[in-house]
Amino acid sequence: MKLSTKGRYGLKAMFDLAVNYGEGPIPLKSIADRQNISEHYLEQLMMILRKAGLVKSVRGAQGGYMLARKPAEITVGDVLRVLEGPIGLVDCVLEQDPLECDKAENCIMRIVWEKIRDSMVAAMDSITLQDMCDEAEKRKAESQNYMYYI
Amino acid sequence: MKLSTKGRYGLKAMFDLAVNYGEGPIPLKSIADRQNISEHYLEQLMMILRKAGLVKSVRGAQGGYMLARKPAEITVGDVLRVLEGPIGLVDCVLEQDPLECDKAENCIMRIVWEKIRDSMVAAMDSITLQDMCDEAEKRKAESQNYMYYI
DNA sequence: TTAATTCCTATCGTTTTAGTTGGTTTTCTG
DNA sequence: CAGAAAACCAACTAAAACGATAGGAATTAA
Numbered sequence: 001m002k003l004s005t006k007g008r009y010g011l012k013a014m015f016d017l018a019v020n021y022g023e024g025p026i027p028l029k030s031i032a033d034r035q036n037i038s039e040h041y042l043e044q045l046m047m048i049l050r051k052a053g054l055v056k057s058v059r060g061a062q063g064g065y066m067l068a069r070k071p072a073e074i075t076v077g078d079v080l081r082v083l084e085g086p087i088g089l090v091d092c093v094l095e096q097d098p099l100e101c102d103k104a105e106n107c108i109m110r111i112v113w114e115k116i117r118d119s120m121v122a123a124m125d126s127i128t129l130q131d132m133c134d135e136a137e138k139r140k141a142e143s144q145n146y147m148y149y150i
Numbered sequence: 151m152k153l154s155t156k157g158r159y160g161l162k163a164m165f166d167l168a169v170n171y172g173e174g175p176i177p178l179k180s181i182a183d184r185q186n187i188s189e190h191y192l193e194q195l196m197m198i199l200r201k202a203g204l205v206k207s208v209r210g211a212q213g214g215y216m217l218a219r220k221p222a223e224i225t226v227g228d229v230l231r232v233l234e235g236p237i238g239l240v241d242c243v244l245e246q247d248p249l250e251c252d253k254a255e256n257c258i259m260r261i262v263w264e265k266i267r268d269s270m271v272a273a274m275d276s277i278t279l280q281d282m283c284d285e286a287e288k289r290k291a292e293s294q295n296y297m298y299y300i
Numbered sequence: 301t302t303a304a305t306t307c308c309t310a311t312c313g314t315t316t317t318a319g320t321t322g323g324t325t326t327t328c329t330g
Numbered sequence: 331c332a333g334a335a336a337a338c339c340a341a342c343t344a345a346a347a348c349g350a351t352a353g354g355a356a357t358t359a360a
Contacts, residue, residue, distance in 0.1 A: 001230075003151055003239040005349065012259060027305065041350055047307075060358025061304040076262055080151075089153040106293075108286050109162060112226055112277055119273040123266045132258050139256055155318060177336065191319050197338075210327025211335040 006083040009037050010045045014079050017055065018071040018129035019136065025057070025064030045083060052082040071133055077124030087124065088117045095121065153234060159187050160195045160233040161226060167205065168221040168279035169286065175207070175214030195233065202232040221283055227274030237274065238267045245271065 012035045020026050028046060032039040046065055049055045056068045067074065081087060081095070091099035093113040101107065162185045170176050178196060182189040196215055199205045206218045217224060231237060231245075241249035243263040251257065 001151065001153055001157070001234050001237070001239065002241070004347085007151070008240055008259075011262070015258065025305095029305080038350060040352085043306080043308095044350090050306095057306060058358090059306045059356075061302090062359055063305050063357085065306090076266075084151050087151070089151065090158055091152070106289055108165065108282050108289075109158075111285060112161070112282065115277065116226075116270060116273045119269040120266060123269040127262055127265065132262065135261060136258050139258075143256075154316090175336095179336080188319060190321085193337080193339095194319090207337060208327090209325075209337045211333095212328055213326080213336050215337090 001089065003080070003084060005041075006045055006048075007080050009035065009042060010049060010083040011076060011079050012037070013042060013045065014049070014054070014067070014074065014129060015132050017065060017067050018074075018133050021067055021071050021133075025062070025066050027064040031065075049079070049082060054078060054082060067129070070130070072128050072130035074129045075125050076127045076129075077121060080124055087121050089113055089120075093117050151239065153230070155191075156195055156198075156233040157230050159185070159192060160199060161229050162187070163192060163195065164199070164204070164217070164224065164229050165279060165282050167215060167217050168224075168283050171217055171221050171283075175212070175216050177214040181215075199229070199232060204228060204232060217279070221279035224279045225275050226277045226279075227271060230274055237271050239263055239270075243267050 013031050016031050016034060017026060028043055029039055031037075032042045035042075046055060046057070050057055050065070054068055054074060055065045057063065057065050077087070086094040086096040088094040088098070090113045092101045092107075093110060095117070101110075163181050166181050166184060167176060178193055179189055181187075182192050185192075196205060196207070200207055200215075204218055204224060205215045207213065207215050227237070236244040236246040238244040238248070240263045242251045242257075243260060245267070251260075
């Protein structure tokens with residue numbers, strides 16, 4: 001039931017971009033260094049995020065990545081859907097293209113999986129990258145020795 | 151983010167036992183046949199469930215498995231915790247023995263994972279095997295050609 | 301021109317998954 | 331008592347997923 005590193009690293013990177021939103025393209029290397037992630041591996045994740053339209057890239061020297069939309073317009077669910085696939089603990093209740101099942105109409109198990117999926121979706125979609133930035137700012141203000149743990 | 155077959159098969163089997171609750175020990179073979187699961191594989195899952203105290207077994211001919219408690223006293227969360235491990239999408243926010251992380255105090259990611267975990271836990275713990283049986287009965291009553299799809 | 305940086309494809313070792321195999325032990329029934 | 335039914339148990343295995351790594355090609359600012 002665990003998330004893969006795609007989802008974990010990817011959301012970390014997106015949060016990093018959100019914190020640095022409006023400061024031009026952020027090079028992958030700096031994100032990878034801050035987050036302690038293999039640069040090459042993170043590259044693959046950014047590719048996925050770019051193709052999904054969540055980040056924009058600028059090639060060449062002084063290039064890098066930036067969010068394609070404002071942090072307030074990107075939810076945790078948006079990021080996780082792209083990197084982990086449609087939300088759902090079992091294939092027959094995925095948000096998109098659920099795997100067909102001959103018993104679908106009257107399957108009691110299905111009700112359970114749908115309820116869990118809906119609660120996950122609600123939680124994921126309720127948190128934006130902006131919310132995360134706000135929380136970071138709040139904690140920073142509350143504590144002298146707070147550091148950006150992103 | 152998917153459940154493994156342990157969780158899926160295991161909950162199916164537990165629901166099967168709940169439907170047949172009070173009818174003495176149910177042989178594994180009959181569960182495996184109804185649910186279309188490898189008998190030997192299901193055996194391993196039942197072993198885990200037995201050691202966790204969710205089912206009781208009776209050995210020898212006419213033996214089998216039965217729920218250790220009433221269906222109303224076993225939640226979906228109980229079953230999934232035993233078969234899939236503590237609930238949580240990432241190791242640092244598992245319900246039990248979360249993986250320590252040096253940044254724990256001020257980690258913004260953590261807030262996200264906790265919120266998702268809590269919503270999953272709430273959904274899982276809110277559904278009992280009895281609820282599932284009730285729903286099956288309800289559907290049965292509503293439709294002539296309803297069949298027990300368990 | 302050169303250094304920085306994204307883009308792209310392929311490969312690879314390890315771990316997990318989802319079983320299978322081949323038994324042993326217990327207990328009911330005829 | 332014999333035989334069948336059933337749980338119990340340990341070891342093995344093929345395939346898939348995971349988490350990278352390798353090696354370059356293309357682009358662009360300075």
